[in-house]
Amino acid sequence: MHGIDGIVYLILIACLMPYAFTMIAKIAAGFKAQDNQNPREFLAKSTGLAARANAAQQNSFESLPLFIAAILMAEYMVIPQGITMMLGIAYLVLRVVYGICYLANLSTLRSIIWFLSMACPILLLVIVIRTI
Template sequence: MHSINGVIYLILAACLLPYVFTIIAKKAAGFRARDNQNPREFLAKSTGLASRAHAVQQNSFESLPLFIAAVLMAEYLVLPQSLVMTFGIAYLVFRVLYGICYLANWATLRSIVWLLSILCPVTLLLLIIRILSL
């Protein structure tokens, strides 16, 4: 039986992860209730750690559609659950490492980890294409 429960947790974790970096950005920038009148402008003007955390948060949201589409398509086309979970968990791990690298200002390693994170859903999509072409 093909269980979608694990995939739901993967998607939930991926969707919540950007908010972790949002909280870090706001804490590092000294965000206060009065700044909530225009939080996007406040964070756009941030510098240092707060700015980097804000960038992680934005990039994390940007990568979500590709990840969610790949995982749902993999489920729909019944790729082996072990493959879906392996690439899904790897994506999440790489996204956390990406955030750590960004916060630590390790630009080269950050770019490598970003590429590895994106390769996870891309690989799932390529596997789907392969199955459909059989």
């Protein structure tokens, strides 16, 4: 991965990641075809692993706009690709670890990993701001 191709892959992976947690939530909750009438209500009533996977999915969607904005602004402002890729990959890896912590019910570690994952796009935006 390099150049604009790498940037597109970062965004694609980040956009698809929440759906992995959605699938885990549905499988863990015993989702059936009839539950598709109102899947959000079904998942809102879930407990345990399914509820945690659903929360990880929701949080993944919530962090997505900041990540995409940071990546696109870094590309627009011609931040060196190495920096953008390093922080982008770090974000993705940390988000996977965050999800694993959520599933395993490791709340303190999960919060630390969440903070580190959010620091990646924030740092990238700070770098962008410093180039202006």
